[in-house]
Structure formats: structure tokens, C-alpha cells
Amino acid sequence: MADNSNSTVLVLVGSLRAASVNRQLAELAVETAPAGVTLALFDRLGELPFYNEDIDTGSVPEPVAALREAAGRADAALVITPEYNGSIPGVLKNAIDWLSRPFGSSALKDKPLAVVGAALGQYGGVWAHDETRKSFGIAGPRVVEDLDLSIPSASLDGKHPRENAEVVARLRDIVGKLVAEIG
Ligand SMILES: Cc1cc2nc3c(=O)[nH]c(=O)nc-3n(C[C@H](O)[C@H](O)[C@H](O)COP(=O)(O)O)c2cc1C
Incomplete structure (x- = not known):
């Protein structure tokens, strides 16, 4: 079995809200990471311009370059998101x-997510x-379909998920399996 104890997992959060429950889940994932595994939260999704092929040329905006570099450094990705209007x-x-x-050579290509x-x-x-x-499955990573956790936030009683x-x-089980x- 491969020794993955020195791995890096990119963490993306789909909410920009300061008091986001999903951000709190990301904090929990970082706190409970397996020994030697780095969970790297990329905290700048709000700085990305809207995707536009006209600006996705040789020299991309700095936040995009930073995202792609963070994804390139990672061995896997954990995405933590709420639902807005029934969707992403x-x-x-x-x-x-x-x-x-770039099409066919995403920085996350074939990495488990x-x-x-x-x-x-x-x-x-x-x-x-x-x-x-579904969307990441088309975008390049290898989505691990059976790792799932969808939490009705009322079940947290207004407390941090670490409680x-x-x-x-x-969450610890999912990160370990991820x-x-x-490979
Ligand atoms: C624009 C908007 C749309 C939402 N749509 C849904 C939805 O379709 N389903 C749902 O369960 N919650 C929906 N919610 C409620 C979010 O699940 C809730 O605000 C959640 O706490 C947001 O995650 P966060 O705490 O990480 O910011 C919506 C909230 C907003 C602001």
C-alpha cells in the first residue's frame, strides 16, 4: 500500500461568509488531519474574476495563477460547500x-477529490x-463518489462542527479515505 503520509490536500470552500458553517468544517478538517498530511485551505475564491476564455491566456490574473499553483502542489482535493438554490x-x-x-491538463487532473x-x-x-x-468529474480530477457527507446545518445546534x-x-474518516x- 502506498505511503501517503506526506501528502497535501487542497481544501476549497463554496461560501465566502465569515461565519460560514462550511468554513468551520474546513477548520475541523485541518484540525483533524491525519499525521503528516497537510490540508491547505485556498481562501481566495472570492478574488477570482468570472471565467472568461479571453483572459485565460498565457498570463492569467494572479488569483487564478495562485489557485492553479495550489492545485498543482496538492495530491488530492476536499471540496466543502453549501447549496444555493438547489445547486453549486x-x-x-x-x-x-x-x-x-487548460483543457485536458487541469492542475487537478486525475487527483482524487x-x-x-x-x-x-x-x-x-x-x-x-x-x-x-458531476462538474469536477468533467473538469479533470478523479471524483471519489462514495465519500459523501451532507449535513443539515440545524443538526449542529448553532455550534462549531468540532463539537x-x-x-x-x-469527516476524519473521509479525509483518511481520500x-x-x-496513487
Ligand atoms: C442564495 C442562497 C440560496 C440558498 N439555497 C439553498 C438551497 O437550495 N438549499 C439549502 O439547503 N440551503 C440553501 N440556502 C441556505 C444555505 O444552506 C445556508 O445559508 C448555509 O448556511 C450557507 O452555508 P455557509 O454557512 O457555509 O455560508 C441558501 C442560501 C443562500 C444565501
Whole structure:
């Protein structure tokens, strides 16, 4: 079995809100990372311009270059997102579009990727999570379909997810299995 203990996992959060529950899940994932595994939160999705092929040329805007470099350094990716209007929040979809290019050689090409998150609705954002898997599956990474966690945010009782033992255990399990998928 491969030794993946020195791996880096790129973390992307689909909410820009300061008090975001999904950002808190990202904090929890960082806190509970397996020994030696670095979870690197890329915190600049709000700085990306809207995807435009006219500016996706040799010299891309600096935040795009930073995203692609962070993705290039990573061995895997963990995407943590809410659901907006039954689908992927625009800020995350925009990041997927930037990461999908150059066509056929995405910085995440063939790297394992898992999608989790929390949303207010009773299904915890499962539509957004499924669509994020679908979209990233086209964009280049290797989506690990059976790693899923869609949390109805009411179940957290307004507390940080680190205070919910089941969420802590499930997220830790998902990150461990994601790292095990690194080739
Ligand atoms: C524009 C918008 C659309 C939303 N649409 C949905 C939705 O379709 N399903 C859902 O479960 N929650 C929906 N919500 C509620 C979010 O799940 C909730 O605000 C969640 O806490 C946002 O994640 P965050 O805490 O990480 O910012 C929506 C919220 C906003 C602002």
C-alpha cells in the first residue's frame, strides 16, 4: 500500500461568509488531519474574476495563477460547500471552471477529490454536492463518489462542527479515505 503520509490536500470552500458553517468544517478538517498530511485551505475564491476564455491566456490574473499553483502542489482535493438554490454556489462553480483549464491538463487532473458540506435544508445540500461531483468529474480530477457527507446545518445546534462527535468522526474518516486514494 502506498505511503501517503506526506501528502497535501487542497481544501476549497463554496461560501465566502465569515461565519460560514462550511468554513468551520474546513477548520475541523485541518484540525483533524491525519499525521503528516497537510490540508491547505485556498481562501481566495472570492478574488477570482468570472471565467472568461479571453483572459485565460498565457498570463492569467494572479488569483487564478495562485489557485492553479495550489492545485498543482496538492495530491488530492476536499471540496466543502453549501447549496444555493438547489445547486453549486457560483463562487465554487467559477473555481471549477478555472481549474478545468487548460483543457485536458487541469492542475487537478486525475487527483482524487471528495465533496462534503452543510446546508440549511433537510437534505444538507445533497443536490449541490452531487452537482459538484458531476462538474469536477468533467473538469479533470478523479471524483471519489462514495465519500459523501451532507449535513443539515440545524443538526449542529448553532455550534462549531468540532463539537459534534459524529461529524468529527465522519469527516476524519473521509479525509483518511481520500488520502488513501492518492496513487
Ligand atoms: C442564495 C442562497 C440560496 C440558498 N439555497 C439553498 C438551497 O437550495 N438549499 C439549502 O439547503 N440551503 C440553501 N440556502 C441556505 C444555505 O444552506 C445556508 O445559508 C448555509 O448556511 C450557507 O452555508 P455557509 O454557512 O457555509 O455560508 C441558501 C442560501 C443562500 C444565501
